[in-house]
Amino acid sequence: MGIIDIFRGAFTCKIKAGDSVLLWKDPWKDPPLCDSAARLFSFALQKDVSVSDFLNRHSLEEQFILPLSLEAHTELLALEEELNDIQMDGQIADVWRPVWGAEQYKEKDFYLHCFRLCTAPQHVTAIWKSKCMMKHKVFAWLMLVDRINTREMLRRRNYNIGSDFSCLTCDTGITEDRNHLFFMCGFGIRCWSKIGISWNGNLQLEDMLVEAKTRWNKPLFTEVLILGAWNIWKTRNRVFFDGEEPNIQTWQRQLSQDLATLTCRVKDSHQGLIKDLLTRISS
Structure with a gap:
């Protein structure tokens, strides 16, 4: 047509x-x-x-x-x-x-x-309704629709990146794809545990997000998900481009900065939750 x-x-x-x-x-x-x-x-x-x-x-x-x-x-x-x-x-x-x-x-x-007959998945529409900055929303959308340039994605796009497709933030030799890097990698798991989020890797992505949100049982789940994943991605890129080692303290510090910025964008009733998260991250 x-x-x-x-x-x-x-x-x-x-x-x-x-x-x-x-x-x-x-x-x-x-x-x-x-x-x-x-x-x-x-x-x-x-x-x-x-x-x-x-x-x-x-x-x-x-x-x-x-x-x-x-x-x-x-x-x-x-x-x-x-x-x-x-x-x-x-x-x-x-x-x-x-x-x-x-x-x-x-x-x-x-x-x-x-597009009146099209219904986007709830976890995708939640991104655009979140209080994060636009650059974080765009990143989260790319991540959830599996368009982030992980090593596996670059391989699928026929980029010449050599023969090593293993995850950059762990030493397990597992291929660096979206699900592993952000949800199943040992480094990522330690990061998420700092803010009380865990993932069931046996589920499909949408079901995994729904289950984690149910266990979280607090406001701002989408915002915390976006900012946590954003800083995992930045950590991964520092390993690749700057030769740094994955550092959970750096992830904590940068996430704290992003959450502090988020306080200017959320309701007053959610300020206490962010303060609790900042305290938990820094402990």
């Missing part, structure tokens, strides 16, 4: 002047004539003729490849009756309206209409 077809599917039109409405393809009737009068349409010389141009041409030779089939001729007679019933006025513009009923077109409404 092309862009124009999507646009037509989101609008209705009422013929007045008829100069902006395509006879065959536009939704002045449902279904469009190209579908409801498909046999006649197959004989049309101009597939994109407007209603007014069609009516201003009085000769069949100007409109169709002749001779018409019996079925196409029958559809032509029905079309002529329909057009005779339309009250046209060359001084009034054709009326186009979105199918969702608004008087004015807005890009946001069009986007919502196109």
